[in-house]
Amino acid sequence: MRLRFAAISRGQRYSPNHIGNDAKILNLTIQNIENSGHEVSVYDEDSITPALVLENNIFSMIRGNYALQVLQQLERSGALVINNTKGVKNCYRARLAELLPKAGLPVPKGIVVPTASLKTDLSMVVNPKNFNVWLKRGDVHAIHREDITLVHSEDELYSVLQEYRRRGIDEAVIQQHIPGSTIKFYAVRGTDFFHWYYHPGTGEASFEVAKLKDIAHRCAVALDVDIYGGDAVIAPDGSIWIIDLNDWPSFAPVREEAAFEIAKVVIEKALQREQQQGIVKRKAG
Numbered sequence: 001m002r003l004r005f006a007a008i009s010r011g012q013r014y015s016p017n018h019i020g021n022d023a024k025i026l027n028l029t030i031q032n033i034e035n036s037g038h039e040v041s042v043y044d045e046d047s048i049t050p051a052l053v054l055e056n057n058i059f060s061m062i063r064g065n066y067a068l069q070v071l072q073q074l075e076r077s078g079a080l081v082i083n084n085t086k087g088v089k090n091c092y093r094a095r096l097a098e099l100l101p102k103a104g105l106p107v108p109k110g111i112v113v114p115t116a117s118l119k120t121d122l123s124m125v126v127n128p129k130n131f132n133v134w135l136k137r138g139d140v141h142a143i144h145r146e147d148i149t150l151v152h153s154e155d156e157l158y159s160v161l162q163e164y165r166r167r168g169i170d171e172a173v174i175q176q177h178i179p180g181s182t183i184k185f186y187a188v189r190g191t192d193f194f195h196w197y198y199h200p201g202t203g204e205a206s207f208e209v210a211k212l213k214d215i216a217h218r219c220a221v222a223l224d225v226d227i228y229g230g231d232a233v234i235a236p237d238g239s240i241w242i243i244d245l246n247d248w249p250s251f252a253p254v255r256e257e258a259a260f261e262i263a264k265v266v267i268e269k270a271l272q273r274e275q276q277q278g279i280v281k282r283k284a285g
Contacts, residue, residue, distance in 0.1 A: 010061035011045040021250035032263030087225035094138035103222035110175035115165040138171030181205040205234040
């Protein structure tokens, strides 16, 4: 069965320092799908409308609110979207801070605050002997350097919050700092693909890779994303803490292998959708 797909690229403002890498992983995925005998039309996040995208099988790197609203309309009309819009929004940091602890996943303590806050109870996240907390914008992932900031005092914290406010960011996450080695990981749900490495300069620590893979998978299930990556801290005692999770990262160190697995999942889900619709039509007839 020859399928028609829409591929939607990420807006450049959501790819700071990764414009080329994001384009490469999407293009490689497109090539794999086309090499499997299917047709792909390419759209840009900043120019899509519900009337423009005619394909019912969509794989997308969109992160912006407007474009996500367009995709939501297409989903309501019956389109398959990977990653689905709910999953993408679940990866906004304010949602991560709510959903991952509810799912019993190991994440640092965090609180979501309005950026207009001038006073907040920080006792849950601050070590009184050492004021180190992470301040993160509550919506999309980092666009500017200040969007993820390790702050060392209340004055610095509220100064960055005010900067967020001036930039139109309404919420922020204040997260406990966990010392240890930092790991970056990439995965594709529904496959055995899983890749990790130590962030340079953060040291190395012993830990169970199988446990990290399991935790990452449980995060993907809780957030409902298929194509994802993230960051974890390995504490000195070997415990694993998830500090971030991203919908469709660039997969830069392993993009060829990742693109093959992404394409396979996209095609499989589209075929399943076609088969289900065929069953429904036969029953209706």
